[in-house]
Amino acid sequence: MSSCHQIQTDTRVFELENKILLIGNPNVGKSVFFTELTGIHAISSNYAGTTVTYMEGELVLDGTNYTLIDVPGIYSMTASSEAEAVAVQFMESGAVALLCVLDASNLERNLRLGLELQKYGIPIVYALNLMDVAERRGYEIDVKLLEQELGWPVVPTVVVKQQGLKELKTALKSVISREDSGEVSSKPLNFDTRVRAREITCKVRKHNNSSLSRLDRLGSRMMQPFPGIPIAILVMLLSIGVVVGAGKALRAVLLLPLVNQVLVPFFRTLFTSFIPEGMLLNILVGEYGIFVISFEWIIALILPYVFLFYVVFSFLEDSGYLPRVSVLFDNIMRKLGVQGGSLINIVMGYGCAVPAIIGSRAASSRKERLIISTAVCFAVPCISQTGALISLLGNYSAWLLAAMILFSLLIMVTATLIAGRLIDGTVEPLIIEVPNLLIPEPKAYTRKLLIRMKHFVYDAELPMLLSIVIAALLKETGLLDAAAVYAEPIVSRWLGLPSEAVIALILGIVRREMSVAPLLALNLTPLQAFVGATVGLLYLPCLSVFGVLTKEFSVRVAVTISTLTIISALVLGGLINQAAHLFI
Template identity: 50%
Template sequence: MDCHNTQHVLSPDSRFKFLLMGNPNVGKSVIFSKLTGLNALAANYPGTTVSYTMGTVKFKGETATLIDVPGTYSLDVTSEAEKIAQDFLNQGANAIIFVLDATNLERNLNLALQVLEYKIPTVFVLNMLDVADRKGISIKVDLLEELLGAPVIPQIAVLGQGLNQLLSTSWSVAKDSSQEVIKFSQKDDKWQIAADITKKVQKKTNTSNTLGFMEALDDLTVKPWPGLPITMGLLLLAMGFVVGGGKALRGGILLPLFNGYFVPFVERIVGNILSLNFIQNSIGSIVDINIIQNVLVGEFGVLIKGVEWPITLVLPYVFLFYIVLSFLEDSGLLPRLGILVDGVMKKMGLQGGNLIPVFLGYGCAVPAILGTRASTSMKERKIIATIVALSVPCISQTGAFISLLGNHSFFLVIFMILLSFIVMFITGNILTRIIPGKIDPIILEVPNLLKPNGKTLVRKVWIRIKNFIVEAELPMILAILFAAVVFEFGLLNRLGDVMQPLVVTWLGLPKEASLLLILGIIRRELAVLPMMEMGLSTVQLMVGATVAMFYMPCIAVFGVLAQEFKFKFALFIALLTTSVAFLLGGLVNHFANLLSLIGII
C-alpha cells in the first residue's frame, strides 16, 4: 500500500480523510475501534516496520477514511514513528482528531501544539475523564477550547461516550476549513505554552492524603516493594486460574460431552455411511473399508482427534489465558511488570519494556515477533524473536503440556516452566554477547491503572478465540489426517527405523514417537498431544515434553521469522531450536537413567 499519495489511502467511496493522532496510551486504539468497528485494515508504512491502521467511518450517509497514526511524543523525527506521523501531516487531511489524556494534559499538549502548526482543521478529544475524576483532576473544557481555538469533545472512550458528538464535530470542521487555531511563533517554547494552558484549565483537588484505592495501587505497582510481590502474586493467581479453571472446564464439561455424546454420534454416522452398499462396492474395491474407518474414527481418527485435541484438551486453557492476557493489557499491569523486572531483563541484554512481546509469546509467537517492531534496534529484535521461538511455549502448547503432565504429576509442569525460564535467561545472555549492534535505552510509557471495561474485554477475548479456532483447527486436522494415514499404512515403523538412533537410543522414547517430530513442524502442540496415547513412563514424559518445549517453530512462526528477518535467520532459528531440543531431551533421559541406577529415583 503506497501511503505517500493521499488518493491511495482513501476508500473508494470516501469523501474525507481524517487522521487520528496523539501520544501513546491515550486511548486512540479504543476510539478507532469504536468508530470503525471491524471494518479496518492494518499495514506497514512503506519502507519501515512501523504499522498503522486504516478504517472507514460513516456519518449521515457520508463516508470518511480514518487513519490511526502511530502514537508519538513529538514530531522531531528521531524515530520511524515520528517520521511517519510527519509524513501523514505533510500529505494533508480534511481534519485531525487529536486525542488528549485528561490525566497528562501538559505532556499531550506539547505534541498538539506541534500538530496545530500544520493548519489542518482539528478536533480535540479529551479522553480518560473517568480516570481524571478519580485522581481529583477537573478540566475547564470551554476555556481549553478557547485557548486552543478548536473544538474539545469530552469523552470516556471505553464506554463509547461522546462518539456521536465527535463524529458530528469532525464532519463540521472538515467541511468548514476556516478554523482559527492558536497563534504562536515556531520559535516559541511549546513546553512553556503547554504548561501555561494546563495551569489555566486544570484544577487538581486530590492530595496524597486522600488517594483512593486505585490511586494508591497505581503508585505501589511501579515500585519494587511492594509492586513486585503484588504483581507476582497476581501472576500466580492468574496461573492457578488458567490451570485449575482449564482442568475444571475440560474434566467437568467438555470431556463428558465429547466422550458421552460426540464420539458415539460420529462413530455411528461413519459406520452407517461406510456400511452402505454403494460405498462398499465403489470405494471398498479400491481401499479396505476398515482402513478408511480407522482413518476417520480410529486411534488417530481425524473426525475424533481433530475435535478432541484442539477443542476439548487445549481450548479451555486458551480461553482462560486470553481472559488473563486481556485483563493485564487493559488494566495497565503488564507495562508495570516490565518496569519491575527491568534489572533481570538487562542481564539478557533487553529493556524491561520488552517483557511485553515476550509475554505475548505465551499467547502466540506470531504477534510476539511482530511486536518486536517497537524495539530500538535490530539486535534487540533478534534476541527477543530467538528466545520466544526457543523457550516460550504458546498457550495451545502450554495447554497440551498441562493436559499431558498435569494429571500425571504437577511437579513435571513446574519442571517444564522452570526449565524454559533457565534456557530463556541463558540464551538471552549469550545472544547479547554474540549478536552485533547496540541496544539503545527506551522510555517505557506507563498507562494509568484502569478497571478493564467488561464489553471491551469480552470482545477482545472473543476475537482471539475465534482466530485460534480458525488458525489451529485446519492445520491440526490435516496433521492428524497425515498421522492416521502413516499409522494405518504401516509407514510409522519405517519412519521409526530411520530415526531410531535419535529417538530410541538418545532420547529413550518408543519408535512411534518419531511421528511427533513430523507433526510438531505443523503445530507445536502436536508434538505433545499424541504422547497421551503412548503409555509413556514418567522419565519418557519428561523427555518428550522437553523436546516438544524447545522444538523448531511451527510453520506459521517460521514464515513470520522469514518475513521479518529474512529466510537465513529463520533457518538459523529452526536449526538452533531443534538442536537444543534434542540435546536437552537426551541429557534429561540419560541423567534420569543415571539417577535411577544409583537409586535416587
C-alpha cells in the same frame, strides 16, 4: 461501516482521499475510538508498541464515507522512530480532518503533540479522553477555555463508556464543512509547543487537592519494590493457577465428557453406518481419525487453556499492570542483556510467538529484537503447546509440571544470555511511561476476548486441523511406521521414546503443540513424558513463526533459529534420557 484491513506497508493507503487520521500519544485509547467509530474490532492495549502497524476502517458522517486511519501512537512529529515516520507520512499525504485524542489526566504532555499537529493546516477535533481518570485524580479542566486556546473543537470523552462519541461526530462534520468552504489554511507555528502546552495547561486545569483514589494508591504501591515484587509474584502464581487449574476443571467437567460421550460417538456411529471398514473409515474415525483427534486435541486439550490465558492476559493488559512489571524486573532483565520492556513481549509469547515477535518492533534495537525472538522461539511455549504440556505432565504429577516450568525458565535465561553475547549491537536502556491503573471496562474487555478467540480459531485451529489430517493420512497409509523405522536411532535409542513418537517430530513442523499432543496417547513413563516435553518445548517454532522471522529479519535468521532449536531439542532431550538411565 464495513470491513477493515490491517496493513503494514501498503502505500496505497497514503493516496486515499477522504482520510480522517486518528492520532495521539500511546495509551490514550485510540484503538477504542477506532472500534467505536468504525464498528471494526481493533485490539486495544495500554502499553506502547502494541499497535505499531495501523488500521483503516470506514466512518460514515452524514451519508458521506470517510476512511478512518488509526495511526501508530506517537509522542511527537519528529520522525525519530518508525511509528513517528509513519505518522508524518500520513500527515504529509493529506487528510480531510484529524481526530487527535488527548489524555486529560496527562494534559501538558499530550498538548505538545496536539499543538504540533496544527502546523499541517488540517482541521482538527480534539477528543479529551480519560476524563474520568482526570476527575479521579482531582483535576478539573475548563473545556471551553481549552477550546478557545487551541482554536479547534474539544470534546470531552470517556470512550470506554461510549461517552462523547455523538458530540465527536458532530464536531468532525462541522470542521470538515469548514475545510470544504475554504475557511482553513495551513499556518506555520510561531511558538514553542512545549512552552505553549505548559501555558495552556496552567490556564485550563485546576487541581482540587483531593486525595488519591484507592486505585491510584494501589497503582502507586505496585510500583514500589515492596510490596510491588511480592504482588507481581502473587499475580504470576495466580495467573498460572487460573490457567492451569480452571483449565483442567473446564476440561474434566465439560469438554472431555462433551468430546468422549457426545461428539466422537456421534461421528463414529454416523460414518460407520455408511462407510465400510478400511482406510477411509480409519482416516475419519480411527485411532488418529480426523473426527476423533480434532475434537480431542482442539476442543478438549487446547481450547480451555487458550481461552483462560486470554482471559488473564487481556485483564492484565487492560488494567495497565504489565508495564509495572517491566519496571519492577528491569534490573533482572538488564543482567540478561535486555531491558524490562522486553518482558512484556516474552509474556505475550506465552499466548503466541507471532505477535510477540512482531511486537518487538517497539524494542530499541535490532539486537534486542533478536534476543527477544530467540528467547520466545527457544523456551516460551505458545498457549496451545502449554495446554498440551499441562495435559501431558500434569497427568503424572504437579511436581513434574513445576520441574518443566523451572527448566523452561532456565533455558530462557541461557538462550537470552548466549544471544546477548553473540549478537552484535547495543540494547537501549528502559524508557517507559507507566499508564494509569484501570479497572478494565467490561464491554471493551469482553470484545477483546472474543476477537482474540476468533483470531485463534481462524489462525491456529485451521492449521491444527491440517496437521491432524496429515497425522491421519500418515498413520493410515503406513508412512508413519516407515518414518518410525528411520527415526528409531534418535527417537527410541537416544531419546528413549516409543517409535510412534516420531509423529510428534513430523507434525511439530506445522504447529508447535503438535510436537507434544501426539505423545498423550502413548502411555509414557514419567521420564519419557519429561523427555518428550523437553523435545517439544525446544523443538523448532511452527511454520507461522518461521514466516514471521523471515519477514521481520531474514531467511538466514529464521533458518538459524530453526536449526538451533531442533539441535538443542534433540541433544538436551537425549542427554536427559541418557543421564537419567545412568542414575535410575
